[in-house]
Amino acid sequence: MQPAPSAHPDRATHGPDADRPDAGIRISLAELIDMRHRIREVPLFSSPHRRSPLVGLHHSKLRGRGVDFDQVRIYQAGDDVRTIDWRVTARTQEPHTKLFHEERERPIYILVEQSSRLFFGSGSVFKSVLAAQAASLIGWAALSHNDRVGGLVFGRGDHHEIKPRRSKQSLLQLLDRLARANAHLEADQLYDPDAFGMALRRAREVLRPGSLAVIVCDERTLGDAAEQQLTLLARHVDLLLIPVHDPLDRALPAAGLLRFAQAGARLELDTHDAALRQAYRRQGEARHARWQHLADRLRLPLMPLDAHWDLIEQLREHLSAPRPGAPR
Known part of the structure; x- marks a missing residue:
């Protein structure tokens, strides 16, 4: 059995209608x-400045506005040498490359x-x-x-x-x-x-x-x-x-x-x-x-x-x- 939907919560909520008597029970x-x-x-x-873990869900039709920097990872065979991140490479003493994702x-x-x-x-x-x-x-x-x-x-x-x-x-x-x-x-x-x-x-x-x-x-x-x-x-x-x-x-x-x-x-x-x-x-x-x-x-x-x-x-x-x- 489940609790019946008749319980009343504490009226602690936020927003423009927080003082309503049914705040937390109804939403406007x-x-x-x-x-x-x-x-x-x-x-x-x-x-462009914050990468969400949900970015993997965002891979649909391109809108054609260019690319955004995504992340840096260790260089792998076949990567374009033009995308090597020389600052990270110098700091870690291991080749790293930049990855980009297209705006979509x-x-x-x-x-x-x-x-x-x-x-x-x-x-x-x-x-x-x-x-x-x-x-x-x-x-x-x-x-x-x-x-x-x-x-x-x-x-x-x-x-x-x-x-x-x-x-x-x-x-x-x-x-x-x-x-x-x-x-x-x-x-x-x-x-x-x-x-x-x-x-x-x-x-x-x-x-x-x-x-x-x-x-x-x-x-x-x-x-x-x-x-x-x-x-x-x-x-x-x-x-x-x-x-x-x-x-x-x-x-x-x-x-x-x-x-x-x-x-x-x-x-x-x-x-x-x-x-x-x-x-x-x-x-x-x-x-x-x-x-x-x-x-x-x-x-x-x-x-x-x-x-x-x-x-x-x-x-x-x-x-x-x-x-x-x-x-x-």
């Missing part, structure tokens, strides 16, 4: 727009969930708010990198899709859809188990090879059908996986008798029962392990988000870690 369009001011805090995409653009398609599963939080924000913040930040970062941005908001049976375009208006349309979906979330809404699979199938229909699909969803959303769809999608486009969870999704505190309610159903759990807590923890660990196994199998970057932690700090930590299969 103004807050999503305000996320553009935070893109400099974390290098999601490379710039690509469609970046953000699939973000807003369902009753995410309408829950035991800390400062609901999972639905954290997912919306992450999607917005990635959208603004992509737009600042001159990429085409679009996406799809899913979760309640109806999908709201914005085709990728290199325009601020396109991103604002996506964020407006996202804010509207968030505003209509309720604790008693029934969850549509087919919503994720349908969203992934739609992505397969509209995305061309070389696109980047960013998946922002509840950690519990991954099932057999969705995993199959992700596997098929990964054959044609690059994927970035961002599952969102709350600590109560993975472990129950020893807090005595807890009562849960959702869509007319009620449940009582005695959390002093150690066996119950252990079984619940194993279930949560299994969900996390399934995402990790999928990412390892498909060699995809996995960036899980915890609703108890600051978004920027978590992204920084993920980006500082080596990607699976990346050279060390």
Whole structure:
């Protein structure tokens, strides 16, 4: 069983609407727009002066604006001698060569969930708010990198899709859809188990090879059908996986008798029962392990988000870690 999405978080949040009584529970369009001011805090995409670990995801159609310095590595047979970095070579006493990457653009398609599963939080924000913040930040970062941005908001049976375009208006349309979906979330809404699979199938229909699909969803959303769809999608486009969870999704505190309610159903759990807590923890660990196994199998970057932690700090930590299969 999962915690019912009726818990209320501490109202500690930031942004233009931080004083709203439902801050942390709902997110407004103004807050999503305000996320553009935070893109400099974390290098999601490379710039001429900052190289992101996600640069490997960014290898699509050239825009023809030249090349950027990428990194320095040890000289290998066949390298152009004109690219030798003489300063590094003199300092290390070993030949090193400069590598460059061409400036590129690509469609970046953000699939973000807003369902009753995410309408829950035991800390400062609901999972639905954290997912919306992450999607917005990635959208603004992509737009600042001159990429085409679009996406799809899913979760309640109806999908709201914005085709990728290199325009601020396109991103604002996506964020407006996202804010509207968030505003209509309720604790008693029934969850549509087919919503994720349908969203992934739609992505397969509209995305061309070389696109980047960013998946922002509840950690519990991954099932057999969705995993199959992700596997098929990964054959044609690059994927970035961002599952969102709350600590109560993975472990129950020893807090005595807890009562849960959702869509007319009620449940009582005695959390002093150690066996119950252990079984619940194993279930949560299994969900996390399934995402990790999928990412390892498909060699995809996995960036899980915890609703108890600051978004920027978590992204920084993920980006500082080596990607699976990346050279060390």
